[in-house]
Amino acid sequence: MKRKYFAYPYIVWMILFIVVPMIFIFYYAFNVNGTWTFRKCWETLTDVQKWRVLLVSVEIALGTTAICLLLGYPIAYILSNMKKSVAGFISALFFVPMWMNFVLRTYAWSAIIEYAIPDLFNMTRSMTATSTGRTIAVLLVLVYDFLPFMVLPLYNTLSKLDKSLLEASRDLGANGKTTFFRVVLPLSIPGIVSGITMVFVPAITAFTVPALIGNGNYSLYGNVIDDAFKINPEYSIGSTLSIILLVFVLISTLIMNHFDTDKEGGSIL
Amino acid sequence: MxxxxxxxxxxxxxxxxxxxxxxxxxxxxxxxxxxxxxxxxxxxxxxxxxxxxxxxxxxxxxxxxxxxxxxxxxxxxxxxxxxxxxxxxxxxxxxxxxxxxxxxxxxxxxxxxxxxxxxxxxxxxxxxxxxxxxxxxxxxxxxxxxxxxxxxxxxxxxxxxxxxxxxxxxxxxxxxxxxxxxxxxxxxxxxxxxxxxxxxxxxxxxxxxxxxxxxxxxxxxxxxxxxxxxxFVADFIGESNIVPGLMLEDYKVRMNGVVYRCVDAGFGRNVEVDAVVRPEDIDIIPIEKARVIGTVASVVFMGVHYEICVDCGGYEWIVHTTDFAPVGSRVGIQILPDAIHIMKKTRANNIFDAEVWPSDGAIYIDDVAFPCEGLDDYENKEIAIVRIAPENVRLVAPQDAKLTGSVKACMFLGTHYEITISCEENDWIAHSDDFMEDGEEVGILVDRDKMELTKKEAEDSEEEAETTETVTREE
CATH class of the missing domain: 3.40.50.300 (P-loop containing nucleotide triphosphate hydrolases)
Incomplete structure (x- = not known):
């Protein structure tokens, strides 16, 4: 049982950088300038403006996830049916952009949107940008950034799918469409669930993308939290917002785990 | 119907x-x-x-x-x-x-x-x-x-x-x-x-x-x-002794130099055949009553019976019997007429397409040159059909031959093994005295006078007749 010592560095790490910061968040949420109070917290909770931003963030995150799923599933399905060597090459092409820093990529996109492509949707061309245009631009970049995180778990699940099950289904009278909906789709649920989790959670907490793409004029929940700490520092407001977001992510993860009825029990949370 | x-x-x-x-x-x-x-x-x-x-x-x-x-x-x-x-x-x-x-x-x-x-x-x-x-x-x-x-x-x-x-x-x-x-x-x-x-x-x-x-x-x-x-069927379905034989006349077959009575007829006189004798159909009898006498080479207990290998001098019979006979003992072998099943000899032959080059004095099979005689009637690059009897295919070490292949199957036919060798394009059939492991690499040589060439056109009709002979079921 000596092997448990190997876990100690990680436990220390977890305490220092996860547990302690959480304690700080809770401390600042209910403590304004050294006095314990619920006032600021309550103010934040009843601030309709903040809830609106959260709603927009959820919508953007859901939109990103949905688009990633719709784009990623066919890609993963096609890749999984290819010869391993070909699929490996194509998916490598797919993941090469991920080797580049996330912030750099986002900067590149902001330049592309601003100068390289015609401003079809009034996306961000500084002065003329509309809020719809900015939303589309943010969605576009989020999808670009997170698509590989959807494809990878889907590809893993689909490529492990026993092909004889598809034959069995066709043998029992199912055509291609029925086979897909009755066999392939249900069996790829674990991949869908981890794909959704891997896209939805970072998308709802995203703040670099809206900050850079929207030229500071577009705010998602992450940016609101950022503002609360940096623009006019009110730590209790920022902390409360953080807690709200945390609870939200927690709930969404629990919901996803409910769908992933993997009997092995190894769920994400 | x-x-x-x-x-x-x-x-x-x-x-x-x-x-x-x-x-x-x-x-x-x-x-x-x-x-x-x-x-x-x-x-x-x-x-x-x-x-x-x-x-x-x-x-x-x-x-x-x-x-x-x-x-x-x-x-x-x-x-x-x-x-x-x-x-x-x-x-x-x-x-x-x-x-x-x-x-x-x-x-x-x-x-x-x-x-x-x-x-x-x-x-x-x-x-x-x-x-x-x-x-x-x-x-x-x-x-x-x-x-x-x-x-x-x-x-x-x-x-x-x-x-x-x-x-x-x-x-x-x-x-x-x-x-x-x-x-x-x-x-x-x-x-x-x-x-x-x-x-x-x-x-x-x-x-x-x-x-x-x-x-x-x-x-x-x-x-x-x-x-x-x-x-192949005899070997695959159960264990058997497969022996080359000579059908002397109806109901009489010679195997390993001994004439046996059998129940098969209609093969003609003095026709080469293959005979199958199931190990359980061979009896061990006292030597004084036996025409064929051998020495027990090995005994394996199989649960219900013993598998006894009897060496009769140059050839062996595999016998399944409930009677034990110790290794080294002299025993008599008895095979009753209805235990012998006669099969038409399946002469597996090597028939390949070959590219003829009279200028080189050689033909090309599997892209390898084989020196060959009697090429005067052919033009360079002409495709001809070559027949090589399995016993004329010499198997040597891979480094001693230009054409090499891997052993695909090895079947014991009583006096020798029939080896199937898979090469680039063709499967070769050869005879060998030694057992060969599947996948073993071997070299193939053929003497220049052991190849029989025929013109392509003349062969076509005959070829057709051979391939269309398929197995059908009898009612």
Missing amino acids: ESKHLIELVDVSKDYNGDVALEHVNLYINDGEFLTLLGPSGCGKTTLLRCIAGFITPSSGMIKMNGVDIAKVPPHKREINTVFQKYALFPHLNVHDNIAFGLKIKKTPKPVIEEKVEKMLKLVNLEGYGRRWIDQLSGGQQQRVAIARALVNEPKVLLLDEPLGALDLKLRQEMQVELKRMQRQLGITFIYVTHDQEEALTMSDTIVVMKDGVIQQIGKPTDIYNEPKNP
Whole structure:
């Protein structure tokens, strides 16, 4: 049982950088300038403006996830049916952009949107940008950034799918469409669930993308939290917002785990 | 007559980019029969089954069901169901839903589904298992679910692809009996693929023995066992002594220099034949009563009997007997007339296309030059047909020959081994005194005067006659 010592560095790490910061968040949420109070917290909770931003963030995150799923599933399905060597090459092409820093990529996109492509949707061309245009631009970049995180778990699940099950289904009278909906789709649920989790959670907490793409004029929940700490520092407001977001992510993860009825029990949370 | 044949395969061939998997298969399957496709791995039996199921479209030929060609009909439109080798049960569905899968797709009303699934669970002895998950079942139980899932659709034909391969011996024997019971009870045609000859002999009404994509023999289990058509079938179905012999006249055959009486006739006088004698049909008798006397070379206890190898000076008999004889003892051998089965000699010959280059004094087979005589009638680059008798193919170490190949099969024919060597383009057949391991690399040499060349055009018609000689079944 000596092997448990190997876990100690990680436990220390977890305490220092996860547990302690959480304690700080809770401390600042209910403590304004050294006095314990619920006032600021309550103010934040009843601030309709903040809830609106959260709603927009959820919508953007859901939109990103949905688009990633719709784009990623066919890609993963096609890749999984290819010869391993070909699929490996194509998916490598797919993941090469991920080797580049996330912030750099986002900067590149902001330049592309601003100068390289015609401003079809009034996306961000500084002065003329509309809020719809900015939303589309943010969605576009989020999808670009997170698509590989959807494809990878889907590809893993689909490529492990026993092909004889598809034959069995066709043998029992199912055509291609029925086979897909009755066999392939249900069996790829674990991949869908981890794909959704891997896209939805970072998308709802995203703040670099809206900050850079929207030229500071577009705010998602992450940016609101950022503002609360940096623009006019009110730590209790920022902390409360953080807690709200945390609870939200927690709930969404629990919901996803409910769908992933993997009997092995190894769920994400 | 036509209506009796539920499935008819007419000249079915399949190749994968030149690799032949099935070659001119002709076969009909009667309604309600239990037919087994038997052969070693890679003989094309599974390919044939998948052609019938619809997962493989044959390169040529027809697959008729009730007289209609279904070769290009997709699997989901065929009234055929399959029990897969590894069961292929749906892990996301429970036992009940697995069995109900086919019925739900056909939009069967719910009460009917319930009734049929219950009936099936009863048939395969799994009552009360409907709510279980697949991974909660043992291998044998999964097997039964796979059978139930296929049978519930009331197919005209049930295909079984080595379904018992993953089970242990005892369970396998139980399932053999049970499968046969189900088949009788339901009256459905079963087409069963296996490499296990015992399984085939136990269950089948008809056995089809295959090798290298070609049907070797079709017949009842007893016929296949007692009257194998060629050394391959004799060797594959049970153990046997396969001996080259000379048919002196009707009912008289000479094997290893001794003349035996036998029950076969119609081969003509002084014709070379192959004789099969099953080890259990040879008796060990006291030496004073025997015409043939030998020394016991080895004894192995096999449970029910001893396997005794008797060395009779230059050749050996393998004998299965319940009587023990110690190693080194002198024993007499007795073979009664009805123990000897005479087969037409299958003269496996090497017949290849060769590119002739009289200017080089050589012909090219498998892209390798073989010096050859008598090329004056040919022009450079002309394609001719070359015949080389197996005994003239010399096997040497790989580094001593230009043409090398790997051993694909090695079969003992009484006095020598018949070796099949797979080269770049062609399979060569050679004779050897020594056993060779599958996959062993060997070099091939042929003496310049041992090759028989014929012009291509003249050969074509004869060639045709040879290849169209396929095995058919007798009523």
